Amino acid sequence: MLLVVAWDGASFELLDGWMGSGELPVIADLKRRGAWRRLRSTVPAVTFPAWSSFMTGATPGRHGVTDFTVRRGGDYAVHFVNASYRRLPSIWSMMSSAGQRVGVYAMPATYPAEPLDGIQVCGFDTPLGASGAAGFCHPPELADRLSERYGGLAVGGPPQTRIDEGWHERALRQMRETVRLRTRIVTDLLKEDRFDCFVVHYGESDTASHHFWQFHDSSSPFHRGGHTLGSSLREVYRELDAALGELLDAAGPDAEVMVLSDHGSGGSSDRVVFWNRWLADLGLLGFKDNAAASIPFSAVRKAVMRVLPGSLQPWLFARLRPAAAALESRARFAGIDWSRTRAYSEELNYYPSVWLNLRGRERAGVVSEAEAPGVLDEIATAALELRDPWDGHPVVSRVRRREELFSGPYAHRAPDLVFELAEPAGYSYCAASSRGGRERASLRRLVPAEMTGARGTLMSGTHRAMGMCVLAGARVTPGGFDDAGIEDAGATCLAMAGLEPGQSMDGRVWKEAVRLRDLAPSEPAPAEDPRPYTDEEESVVAERLRALGYLG
Numbered sequence: 178m179l180l181v182v183a184w185d186g187a188s189f190e191l192l193d194g195w196m197g198s199g200e201l202p203v204i205a206d207l208k209r210r211g212a213w214r215r216l217r218s219t220v221p222a223v224t225f226p227a228w229s230s231f232m233t234g235a236t237p238g239r240h241g242v243t244d245f246t247v248r249r250g251g252d253y254a255v256h257f258v259n260a261s262y263r264r265l266p267s268i269w270s271m272m273s274s275a276g277q278r279v280g281v282y283a284m285p286a287t288y289p290a291e292p293l294d295g296i297q298v299c300g301f302d303t304p305l306g307a308s309g310a311a312g313f314c315h316p317p318e319l320a321d322r323l324s325e326r327y328g329g330l331a332v333g334g335p336p337q338t339r340i341d342e343g344w345h346e347r348a349l350r351q352m353r354e355t356v357r358l359r360t361r362i363v364t365d366l367l368k369e370d371r372f373d374c375f376v377v378h379y380g381e382s383d384t385a386s387h388h389f390w391q392f393h394d395s396s397s398p399f400h401r402g403g404h405t406l407g408s409s410l411r412e413v414y415r416e417l418d419a420a421l422g423e424l425l426d427a428a429g430p431d432a433e434v435m436v437l438s439d440h441g442s443g444g445s446s447d448r449v450v451f452w453n454r455w456l457a458d459l460g461l462l463g464f465k466d467n468a469a470a471s472i473p474f475s476a477v478r479k480a481v482m483r484v485l486p487g488s489l490q491p492w493l494f495a496r497l498r499p500a501a502a503a504l505e506s507r508a509r510f511a512g513i514d515w516s517r518t519r520a521y522s523e524e525l526n527y528y529p530s531v532w533l534n535l536r537g538r539e540r541a542g543v544v545s546e547a548e549a550p551g552v553l554d555e556i557a558t559a560a561l562e563l564r565d566p567w568d569g570h571p572v573v574s575r576v577r578r579r580e581e582l583f584s585g586p587y588a589h590r591a592p593d594l595v596f597e598l599a600e601p602a603g604y605s606y607c608a609a610s611s612r613g614g615r616e617r618a619s620l621r622r623l624v625p626a627e628m629t630g631a632r633g634t635l636m637s638g639t640h641r642a643m644g645m646c647v648l649a650g651a652r653v654t655p656g657g658f659d660d661a662g663i664e665d666a667g668a669t670c671l672a673m674a675g676l677e678p679g680q681s682m683d684g685r686v687w688k689e690a691v692r693l694r695d696l697a698p699s700e701p702a703p704a705e706d707p708r709p710y711t712d713e714e715e716s717v718v719a720e721r722l723r724a725l726g727y728l729g
Contacts, residue, residue, distance in 0.1 A: 179673050180434045181376040182421055183284065185224070186383035187414075188441030189215060189645050195411055201418040203425070204436060204647060211434075211649030212690035214658040216666060218440035220582050220595060221528040222640045224383075225258065225286045225302075227439035227663055232284070233265040234667035234684035238585030240265040242286060244528065245722055246505070247590055251540045253515070254506035257715050257722075259302060260287050261708040264587065265681050268671045269293060269374060271699045275676055277373035282363050283332045284378045289708060290315040296366070298323070300332055300378060301721060304714035323362060331359035334384050340631040345388065349409050352381040353416045360420040364427035374674055377424070385413040386442035388630050390638030398447035398604060399628050399637035433650025433673060437666050441641035446604035447623040448565065449635070450572065452522035452529065453513070453611040455619035459559055461552075463517025464614030505719060512613020515541035519552055523592075526608045527640060529573075530592035531556055553578065553594060560596055566620060572606060574599045605639045652692045661687065672696055 196205035219226040219237050221244065229242040237243040241264040246255035263286070269279040273294040281287060285300040289312030297315040314320040323330055334355070335348035356379060363377050391399035392406040425434060456462035509523045518534045533549055536542035544552055557576040565572050575597040583591045598606045607623065610616075623635060630636040646666055652673075668684025669691065671677075677696040678684060686693070710718060 178372060178428055178432045179374045179670065180424060180428045180432050181374065181670060182424060182434065182436045183228070183376065183378040184382045184417055184436060184438050185285075185378065185380045186386045186440060186442040186640065187438035187645055188641060188643060189213075190441065190443075190641075190643075191386075191410075192414070192645065195414060200411065200415055203418045203422040207421075207434065207436060207647045207649045210655055211647055212653050212656060212658055212687070213645070213647045214690075215660045216437060216644040216646045217660060217662045218640075218642050218644055219663065220591075221525075222440035222642045223527050224439060227644075228284060228378075229260075229263055229286050230662070230664045231437070231439065231667040232267040232269070232286075233263065234268060234664050234671060234678055234682035235265050236583070236585065236662075236664055236683045238583035238588035238591070239681065239683060241587040241590070243583075243587060243590040244525075249506075251538055251542075252506075253510040253513075253539070253541075255509070257505075257710055257718055259289065259708070259710060259718075260291075260299075261289060261705065267291065268667050268674075269295075269297075269376065271671060271676060271679075272374055272674050274700050275674075275697065277674060278371060280363075280366060280370075280372045280375040280377075282366075282375070282377040283359060283380075284376060285380070288312060295372060296370075298330060298332060301334065301380060302718055303332070304710060304717040327358060327362055329358065331355050331362060334380060337388075337630075337632065340388075340629050345392075345404075345406055345409065348384075348388065349406070349412065352384065352413055356381055356413075356416045356420055360423050364423050367424070367427040374670070375428070379417055379420070381413050382417060382438075383442070385410050386638040387636040388638065389413070390442070390444050390636075394444050396602075397444045397637055398623075399445065431651070433648075433652065435646065435648045435666065435670060437646040437663070438644035439663060441643045441645070442638055443600070443641045444604045445635060445637055445639045446601055446606055447628065448567065448601065449607040449609050449621060449623055449627075450529070450598075451611040451616045451619050451621075452524050452531070452608060454614070454616045455563070456518075456520055456522065456531070456556075457611075457614065458619055459556075461518070461520045461556065463514040464512050464611075465514045508610065512611075515539070516543065519544050520556055520593075524608055524610050526635065528592075529596040529598055529606075529608055531594040531596075533593045535593075549593075556594060560594075565599075565601060567622075568601060570601065571599055572620070573597070605641075607635050607639075609635070648687070648690060650691075654690050654692070656690075658687070658690055661685070671699065 195201045219230050225242050225245050226237040229240050233240040247258050249256055269281055270291050272279050279293055279295040281297040283300045285302055288299040288303045290297045290299050296319055299313050303313045335351045389410040391397050393410040453462055520531050520533050522531050533544050534542050535544050560573040560576050563572045573596045577595050579591050579593055627634045664684035668678040668682050669687045672686040672693055676699040679699050
């Protein structure tokens with residue numbers, strides 16, 4: 178049996194010290210007797226594209242899930258995506274087609290559930306409140322059966338609608354309880370059924386890194402003194418390590434195990450970049466003259482959140498926002514005068530990037546194909562010359578064009594330029610909305626009210642490009658190996674299940690780290706047409722992504 182345990186946001190930079198001090202004995206033992214390597218995440222290094230790359234063994238330009246959203250034709254608009262937008266089969270569906278029994282529990286970017294020989298419980302992107310859990314599990318009756326037995330499914334995280342006094346203590350307690358319940362459910366499933374492969378995801382490590390970095394790192398610009406949470410991030414990982422031990426016991430002594438993450442984690446800076454204001458200062462973007470007088474939906478939402486009980490906020494916004502994609506599109510693009518704009522940014526905190534307002538692609542595009550290379554060069558040069566006003570160092574360390582980073586039939590879904598940012602004192606620059614031109618400086622420092630981690634503010638921890646992987650079992654060659662891509666981990670899992678990765682996969686099998694028998698051909702099922710969220714489902718998912726800090 179192959180057991181795959183996903184620790185979202187984990188990295189050796191975090192784990193090594195705790196393993197060395199004996200606080201994470203289970204993962205330390207796996208690393209000592211197994212193969213380990215750092216894993217390069219996708220661009221951007223976030224949940225949906227990264228885990229989709231693992232589960233397909235392919236890069237985002239090939240599987241099609243390049244972000245939480247996808248652009249809608251030539252309009253300045255986005256749609257929220259789900260697993261049905263993934264254009265390549267998952268490794269567990271290929272295992273299932275080959276007659277193997279599989280289990281998948283709480284993995285993100287898996288809704289709606291696939292019909293597998295086995296079971297599947299989808300992750301946090303399931304619109305539970307809107308759909309009555311339709312499509313949440315396979316087989317469908319599994320949700321009720323598990324809920325009746327355990328009192329819940331343990332796929333959600335702590336509510337993040339309002340970060341008030343005592344929230345961090347409550348969140349820590351709830352995350353530990355959720356880890357224990359999810360582990361109990363999965364260990365019972367492993368003991369009571371037979372599986373050839375079982376995959377379980379833990380998002381608590383990512384949530385803890387986002388919200389508890391300020392306590393973990395006393396040098397963090399977000400650090401607050403006078404608290405008792407200095408060990409909170411470590412406590413979450415100790416809980417995960419204990420859970421890993423229980424999973425290994427349930428899987429049995431002959432099980433092979435892979436523990437991996439989709440990206441790493443690090444600290445956020447209090448320095449924030451407003452990319453559309455920067456483009457406007459370069460003369461490449463124009464704001465509407467009346468933009469400053471408009472009141473965006475985000476301002477209304479923040480005002481309501483100050484007075485509305487947290488438990489009612491998701492319910493209210495699911496009903497106030499029957500077209501969440503349209504409102505998200507307005508939040509990203511409102512206030513821009515497209516007739517005076519040659520380039521623009523979606524200003525996503527996790528994805529510093531720029532699109533050209535290209536004629537023939539964008540509805541109101543002004544840049545011709547012939548002009549595009551020159552405009553891209555102009556932006557790239559200006560980005561590399563951008564200096565931090567507080568230390569004089571470059572803000573952008575590297576600029577890459579789409580074709581350097583992406584290949585495949587869905588590469589066009591990526592921005593034209595992607596920036597790699599410097600990390601002043603080891604902390605990542607933040608990004609935020611220029612609010613239709615109301616921000617008057619392209620760089621400034623955050624004020625305390627913008628650093629709480631509540632929705633609409635920024636969090637003390639953010640993502641890093643390098644995750645981790647540990648692989649152990651009878652066929653595994655112990656030792657450290659060179660860095661690899663997360664798509665390679667997926668291809669290797671499929672090969673360990675005895676199946677040859679198909680031509681659709683970019684991933685490379687780690688033959689240097691695992692001894693494999695002759696592999697049988699895999700038979701990928703054709704992708705079906707995407708099944709978009711309904712308006713109500715989309716509203717629920719949008720609020721969940723916003724609560725996690727991925728939307729403004």
